[in-house]
Amino acid sequence: MRARDLGINIGTLPTGPDNAITDVSGCRVGHTTLIEGSGPLVVGNGPVRTGVTVVLPHEGHVWTEPVFGGHHCLNGNGEATGLLWLRESGFLTSPIALTNTGSVGAVRDALVRLEVEHGTPRDSLNSLPVVAETDDGFLNDVYGLHIRPEHVERALRTAAGGPVGEGNVGAGTGTICHGFKAGIGTSSRHVALAGGVAVTVGVLVQANYGRRARLCVDGVPVGRYVSEDEIPGPSHTEPAARSGGSIIGVVATDAPLLPHQCDRLAQRAGLGVARAGGVAADASGDVFVAFATGNRHLRVSQGDHLFRAEMLPNRFLTSLFEAVVDATEEAIVNSLLAASTMTGRDGNTAYALDPARLHEVMAAHRPRVSK
Amino acid sequence: MRARDLGINIGTLPTGPDNAITDVSGCRVGHTTLIEGSGPLVVGNGPVRTGVTVVLPHEGHVWTEPVFGGHHCLNGNGEATGLLWLRESGFLTSPIALTNTGSVGAVRDALVRLEVEHGTPRDSLNSLPVVAETDDGFLNDVYGLHIRPEHVERALRTAAGGPVGEGNVGAGTGTICHGFKAGIGTSSRHVALAGGVAVTVGVLVQANYGRRARLCVDGVPVGRYVSEDEIPGPSHTEPAARSGGSIIGVVATDAPLLPHQCDRLAQRAGLGVARAGGVAADASGDVFVAFATGNRHLRVSQGDHLFRAEMLPNRFLTSLFEAVVDATEEAIVNSLLAASTMTGRDGNTAYALDPARLHEVMAAHRPRVSK
Amino acid sequence: MRARDLGINIGTLPTGPDNAITDVSGCRVGHTTLIEGSGPLVVGNGPVRTGVTVVLPHEGHVWTEPVFGGHHCLNGNGEATGLLWLRESGFLTSPIALTNTGSVGAVRDALVRLEVEHGTPRDSLNSLPVVAETDDGFLNDVYGLHIRPEHVERALRTAAGGPVGEGNVGAGTGTICHGFKAGIGTSSRHVALAGGVAVTVGVLVQANYGRRARLCVDGVPVGRYVSEDEIPGPSHTEPAARSGGSIIGVVATDAPLLPHQCDRLAQRAGLGVARAGGVAADASGDVFVAFATGNRHLRVSQGDHLFRAEMLPNRFLTSLFEAVVDATEEAIVNSLLAASTMTGRDGNTAYALDPARLHEVMAAHRPRVSK
Amino acid sequence: MRARDLGINIGTLPTGPDNAITDVSGCRVGHTTLIEGSGPLVVGNGPVRTGVTVVLPHEGHVWTEPVFGGHHCLNGNGEATGLLWLRESGFLTSPIALTNTGSVGAVRDALVRLEVEHGTPRDSLNSLPVVAETDDGFLNDVYGLHIRPEHVERALRTAAGGPVGEGNVGAGTGTICHGFKAGIGTSSRHVALAGGVAVTVGVLVQANYGRRARLCVDGVPVGRYVSEDEIPGPSHTEPAARSGGSIIGVVATDAPLLPHQCDRLAQRAGLGVARAGGVAADASGDVFVAFATGNRHLRVSQGDHLFRAEMLPNRFLTSLFEAVVDATEEAIVNSLLAASTMTGRDGNTAYALDPARLHEVMAAHRPRVSK
Secondary structure, three states, rough: OHHHHHHOOOOOOOOOOOEEEEEEOOOOOEEEEEEEEEEOOOOOEEEEEEEEEEEEOOOOOOOOEEEEEEEEEEEEEOOOOOOHHHHHHHHHEEEEEEHHHHHHHHHHHHHHEEEEEEEEHHHHHOOEEEEEEEOOOOOOOOOOOOOHHHHHHHHHHOOOOOOOOOOOOOOOOOOOOOOOOOOOOEEEEEEEEEEOOOEEEEEEEEEEEEEHOOOEEOOEEEEOOOOOOOOOOOHHHHHOOOOOOOEEEEEEEOOOHHHHHHHHHHHHHHHHHHHHHHOOOOOOOOEEEEEOOOOOOOOOOOOOOEEEHHHHOOOHHHHHHHHHHHHHHHHHHHHHHHHEEEOOOOOEEEEOOOOHHHHHHHHHOOOOOOO | OOHHHOEEEEEOOOOOOOOOOOOOOOOOEEEEEEEEEEEEEEEOOEEEEEEEEEOOOOOOOOOHHHEEEEEEEEOOOOOEEHHHHHHHEEEOOOEEEEEHHHHHHHHHEEEEEEEEHHOOOHHHHOOOOOOEEEOOOOEEEEEEEEOHHHHHHHHHOEOOOOOOOOOOOHHOOOEEEEEEEEOOOEEEEEEEEEHHHHEEEEEEEEEEOOHHHOEEEOOEEEHHHHOOOOOHHHHHHHHOOOEEEEEEEEEEEEEOHHHHHHHHHHHHHHHHHHHHHHOOOOOEEEEEEEEEOOOOOOOOOOOOOOEEEEEEOHHHHHHHHHHHHHHHHHHHHHHHHHOOOOOOOOOEOOOOEEEEEEEEHHHHHOOOOOO | OOOOHHHHOOOOOOOOOOOOOHHHHEEEEEEEEEOOOOOEEEOOOEEEEEEEEEEEOOOOOOOOEEEEEEEEEEEOOOEEEEHHHHHHHOOOOEEEEEEEEEHHHHHHHHHHHHHHHOOOOOHHOOOOEEEEEEOOOOOOOOOOOOOOOHHHHHHHOOOEOOOOEEEHHHHOOOOOOOOOOEEEEEEEEEEEHHHHEEEEEEEEEEEEEOOOOOHHHHHHHHHOOOOOOOOOOOOHHHHOHHHHHHEEEEEEEEEOOOOHHHHHHHHHHHHHHHHOOOOOOOOOEEEEEEEEOOOOOOOOOOOOOOOEEEOOHHHHHHHHHHHHHHHHHHHHHHHHHHHEEEEEEOOOOOOOOHHHHHHHHHHHHOOOOOO | OOOOHHOOOOOOOOOOOOOOOHHHHOOOOEEEEEEEEOOEEOOOOOOOEEEEEEEEEOOOOOOOOOOOEEEEEEEEOOEEEEEEHHHHHHEEOOEEEEEEEEHHHHHHHHHHHHHHOOOHHHHOOOOOEEEEEEEOOOOOOOOOOOOOOHHHHHHOOOOOOOOOOOOOHHHHOOOOOOHHHOOOEEEEEHHHHHHHOOOEEEEEEEEEEOOOHHHOOOOOOOHHHHOOOOOOOOHOOOOOOOOOOOEEEEEOOOOOOOOOHOOOOHHHHHHHHHOOOOOOOOOOEEEEEEEEEOOOOOOOOOOOOOEEEEEOOHHHHHHHHHHHHHHHHHHHHHHHHHHHOOOOOOOOOOOOOOOOHHHHHHHHHHOOOOO
């Protein structure tokens, strides 16, 4: 079940064929999902409700063929490695990995190790992968260090184009958004520019932020109608649950953007979060990474003295910004609709947003006068 | 006519008594409005549809008694002086002035001169005022240098608390937002924190951004219903009109925030813009300045070796963030509702959003089932 | 008299033919110098010891043919307009103008007006010029608004390649560095990269920062030897003189750098300031702007859908960084050596560093054992 | 052997009693040093020449009693976790840990786990520690994941005030600076402010950057005299050795600084690197973290509604900036003098700078005329 299955179409731009980040040609996504045990939390033993999601910018080896990239931090109560290098170099030189708060280091070191084992020449090693996280500790033994190198390796090995798993998978296995069970969500937009040029923009989110009362779906204040009295949120179970959470967004495009233009795209993802009801709460780590595959072959050999790159003129970016805002909002809705109710550590339960109930609320707000 | 007069209440937090930035105790606003001439544009002669708006953080002299402040740039296609100093020092040491693109320098130098003439001791002179702008050139002779020092002086002299003029006044005289005549708008929120502590957050905008199709009012896609076929937008008159525009937001609070916390508030204003339909277009200069008056007496004399300051713990900021998001969105709606249709240079006309028509659209979207 | 005339060669890279920023092909510099009156300060009447310096990146119209650029702020107690736009767009779209603190606005508005009068199409107008300043108020009537549009126009009209005026000229007319009369200084480096590729890096400074005791020339602590007891500094005349001051640096290169690489070059200018003895004092506005002319024709027409750009691989940048550090340090020394003693407002006198005395100090530190 | 033992006194400010970062009252440093094996590199088996160094801001638990902090990135070719949170919150909430590139994740997750095991209440858990790195791969099996949680725990447990181990210890075990064996170095300054107030500034570096030819010691171009012909550098052994390296600097002060003031201190550490000959090469990760212990008790309980903080007025910061610049430069020299020649993986040898030879070069440059 996705937003469009309920007639919820965010914005007016058309989606790509799979309405997923993988609509950006060559872009691949892989998940490793870990669900084990139940009952009381014993740190190190579980219960486990977590995973790893990786996004690969193209079909080749990003370690030896980087793409331009950038990022934006809307609220920094979270971890994301590799950002200093991304900003300084302008290059994304690693898969982007998403996981839980307690496993950022394990995933990071695993990616470095895989880069070395891949046979990357030592003078091309970057060792500075992008790994971001949200805190799935309401359901998961977040400090139990359950993510091991093989889980990262498996997510990479199984990464593929085409439709992307959403909801309780990978790094979204244990996440909660606006008080509903959420997880991974994705969406894409097709943008026709002047002169027959067209580009694709895709967004993938790990949604784990926000409080119920502010949830909006395509402008409808769903969170006010489907309150925590009707469907409990985590704060009903555990008063001390942090109201903040986090959201990580990955923005991909096949447009030929330079690094500073990628930064600009990344900042727009936050505007999509705002439309869904986020305020980038104090306890939230809201970080967005963007990459552009329109320039390739940027490090083919040491012998090259110059790279040749194309650049989309800035005046075309407004359409891409709209695409990012809309696709981010829809990816969040998709993360909610794909997720199913889950019980995790200490019997904590995160309830899914019932699609039928959402449909009912949306229908009640449909205009009586069409124009 | 303001949003609440139409039953449009953004969010659930209560407003301050005047629903204006001046609800922050001591905060004052002054406008100088310049409307002269009509007919074809002759640079330097008019027609003139512009002005200056100043925001003073408290009832004293900000030149000698600064407050903590910060800023955020959502999109930098605009000018705002004084930001390097604001970031470095953490202090707002000048009135904040808003004007048109072509007059930033004149207003800036006028403020410096007024600071000198005020008798500020030379070793306390900052000479680095905050002056921001949007481009009102669809209606105004924006490069005609019509703002003179006496206009700045008048805005300062007449600045007052209480209700704030909105719409076609001051720096909003000639601005356009989502294809409708707009201008200055303001709103405020009252935030009750734990332990009986309450703070006020106010926002004032100079709204001049966005395209029609994306305008949302409290989640309702008004811009799709009241299209440019029904009420023309500037791009109907002048195809080359920049689709971008700009928005400047001033965020005020009486909470005791430190400078880095003011930066955080400033970034949230952009989330309010997003909810109203903005995407921070390429051609837009979207800059937000925030100040906090909860700490005063920060530079009483050279003899002091330490300042004593209070700091609101970060965990309380989420409520303030919600207040900024909501008040920014409402300030934009207020800027639209207060504005009236205006004809300016070359007969260009910016049409106001008819409140009755807005009411009709909003009513059509009101839910048929209340819960 | 320049540093190399005294045998002072900073670093080991060769200079360009004129050892000036104009060694970057096409780069032009123009000065307007204003020296009028003497005696007590009467704000608005003088005495006047100030000016304007403009740097044009190439022989064409930068308004319609921008170049990639970036900036870095080492300390933000100063004003520099146009930086939001430079960061957001990646383009330098105006001449860079330097002047005094009180005239930033006048110079800014004059540049906007000249851009309009140049006939720039309205949809290409940027109106966001880069104007930076330092405070020459020890000698000059800094708040007297003595810079008028014709002074800006004259600096632009007379801008030329070849040797660049240094010392008491243009925006350096009234500036003071490490307690000595200083002004404008410049230097350049020729950098041979792998594969026969060579690039030029040039730096121009408006030097107005630092205290005597920390001045170093090529590592020699000259400020400790030529103390304020021997040659008075401004603090001897006027105890309240701000110990900070400012330095503005303009970094130019003909290398094909992208905007984020220009930011990196700009930050290295501060390292050159550090080597000369600067600490970026609290009261200092230390801002560096960098541009790269290796990519041209970046906005030839609205019809272009893509720009084609070249990019110097990051691994070559280290040599350019060394060039920036060394050229900045040498430009500062040149600004000191070219300046002559000047008396300004209220009889305040800024004394030049006597080249013979400098030579004597440097000679005393020359190693007795060559290796 | 330290710089002052050779009569090398950087700047004129007095040092603290131990001339170490631990002169900031309560500040503690701990090292775990790992030296095992020899011969050819087998990833995962060694040889091992690495370690962990931790800096604790005070004698209490920083996890539950944070201090204000900030950072600056001079060049981002490196990893440092925790910086998003440090910037956003203004708080340093963890020990600062330094290690090698390949072990950042392991150290990071270990610190998170220790914070949990410490019994930190879940709603106070930050889980976002500051861990930075340099690449010791010339000597060490940097991707062998040799740092384990017990090494982090041991560094924390043994952290102490008083004299600090320098050279080949902790995170400096395998590092190289300006082509000489280097490691950890530290220095401090005592700064007397107006009115009898005095503060201490301390710096600790993990020095692993720079090329020989640019090394300067107190202004003397030592690297030109003690060339790689005389004492080989790593590029003689291994042509592909990255010329960049990295430097991490930790700046501590007992002054009551706010977070944005800590950022300012951090940027000045880079100026000290510049004076020692660094240019922040492309391949370098030059990151500086600063904290200020002048405000304590910033999170004593959930019941507090306001923190009370003191703030050193900005005008006093210039003296602290001088202290940071000088202490950083001296810490680098100390890291060189304390290090001894080391042979590591594949027989690679990093040679120490012979103190007698340094003394000889310095003496040759001492002025013949004292004034």
